[in-house]
Amino acid sequence: MxxxxxxxxxxxxxxxxxxxxxxxxxxxxxxxxxxxxxxxxxxxxxxxxxxxxxxxxxxxxxxxxxxxxxxRGAVIGRRKGLGQKAEAKAILAENYYRDEKNQLSISEIMKLVDINSKATLYKYLAHRGRRNCVICKTMFWDKDQDMHKSYCKKHINKRGKNNQN
The missing domain is CATH 1.10.10 (Arc Repressor Mutant, subunit A)
Incomplete structure (x- = not known):
C-alpha cells in the first residue's frame, strides 16, 4: 500500500x-x-x-x-566541489576558455570537453574562479579580461546584456 x-x-x-x-x-x-x-x-x-x-x-x-x-559536528550531504572526472573537465574547459589564440565558441568548448549543457560549462568555469562571465553571441569572455572587448563592445551594452541586432 x-x-x-x-x-x-x-x-x-x-x-x-x-x-x-x-x-x-x-x-x-x-x-x-x-x-x-x-x-x-x-x-x-x-x-x-x-x-x-x-x-x-x-x-x-x-x-x-x-x-x-x-x-556533534558531522556534515550531512554530498561533499562540495566537483568529482575527479568533472574537475578534469573543468580544468580542460578553462584552458580552452583562456586560449587567446583560438578564441573558441561555447559550443566548440563543449564539444571538445564533452560537456552536454551550457549550464554545466558555466558551473565548471565558476568552480575554477571564472565567476564574472558573460555570453556574447557565440563568444564567451570574462568581463575582467581585455581578450574579447573589441568584439563585445559592438554586441553588449554596459549592463552586460546582449544588444539586439
Whole structure:
C-alpha cells in the first residue's frame, strides 16, 4: 500500500479515478483490500492511513538523527566541489576558455570537453574562479579580461546584456 500512494488523500484520489473508469482496485499482497466492496474500501483507507503514519515517523526519525549528527559536528550531504572526472573537465574547459589564440565558441568548448549543457560549462568555469562571465553571441569572455572587448563592445551594452541586432 505504501508504494502506490504516499498519503490517504492520494490513495483515495486514485480509487476515485479508478471508479470513474469503472475499474476496481485489488491488492495482490493484501487480498482483503478490494474497492469493489464497502468493507474493502474501509480496509484500504485504514491501511493507507497506517502507511502514511509509518512514512511520517521514518521522516521524523531521519530528521532528528540528522540534527543530532549536526550538533556533534558531522556534515550531512554530498561533499562540495566537483568529482575527479568533472574537475578534469573543468580544468580542460578553462584552458580552452583562456586560449587567446583560438578564441573558441561555447559550443566548440563543449564539444571538445564533452560537456552536454551550457549550464554545466558555466558551473565548471565558476568552480575554477571564472565567476564574472558573460555570453556574447557565440563568444564567451570574462568581463575582467581585455581578450574579447573589441568584439563585445559592438554586441553588449554596459549592463552586460546582449544588444539586439
Amino acid at each position: 505504501d508504494r502506490i500512494a504516499r498519503s490517504v488523500s492520494h490513495m483515495l484520489k486514485l480509487v476515485d479515478e479508478f471508479e470513474k473508469l469503472e475499474v476496481g482496485f485489488r491488492s495482490l499482497q493484501e487480498p482483503f483490500i478490494d474497492t469493489i466492496s464497502t468493507h474493502g474500501k474501509f480496509v484500504l483507507t485504514i491501511f493507507s492511513a497506517v502507511a502514511e503514519m509509518e512514512r511520517n515517523i521514518i521522516v521524523e526519525r531521519i530528521l532528528a538523527e540528522q540534527e543530532s549528527a549536526r550538533r
